[in-house]
Amino acid sequence: MHPVGIIAALSLSIGVLAQSCDVGGFSMDDFRDRIIVTNAASGHRAYAFVKTDYGNFEYEIRPGGQAGVVTIAATDYSVQVEDADFGAAADYRASLVQLRDRLQEITLSPEASGAEVSSALTDLYLVQKALRQMTAGGQTCTGKIKTGVDNNVTINWTDATGTGVWVLSCG
Secondary structure, three states: OOOHHHHHHHHHHHHHHHOOEEEEEEEHHEEEHHHHHHHHOOOEEEEEEEEEOEEEEEEEOOOOOEEEEEEEOOOOOEEEEEEOOOOHHHHHHHHHHHHHHHHHHHHHHHOHHHHHHHHHHHHHHHHHHHHHOEEOOOOOEEOOOOOOOEEEEEEEEEOOOOOOEEEEEOO
16 A cells, blocks of 8 residues: 555544544543534525634525534634625625614604604614624624534624614624
8 A cells, every 4th residue: 555545544544533532421522613603594695704713714604504613622713794695895884884874863863753763773783783893804703612512603684774784693
């Protein structure tokens, strides 16, 4: 057998043995870090860019779908989201700024009803949160990885006064 073949076979064997290894009641699953990104939106595809200490991972997640990243011993992660149907992040940010300005006008308008002001304030909270999460590439949230459990990230497209806003929750 060729030396490269022997090395490949050994590497594969060690990987399989390590996966099934159980030492003192612990297995590799107890030390595996998982980040699960769920797109809870009903009608918007999302591009999710997951970054850990060990790499960057890109996914297109359909409505209701999930994507996962598995690493070992990572400490921090970030998830950046872009709407697959919306266009450039700069266009999304500009629409959020316009929406924020319109909602602020409604909350300050003496002609607005109590229900309109209440609705505008609720939407304004989501828009402000989305704007705080904006980076050069898109909307981002960050978290600390908890080892041995799923680290769940939920992204959802929420309608807000005629347009939409991504709501990100890094967990």
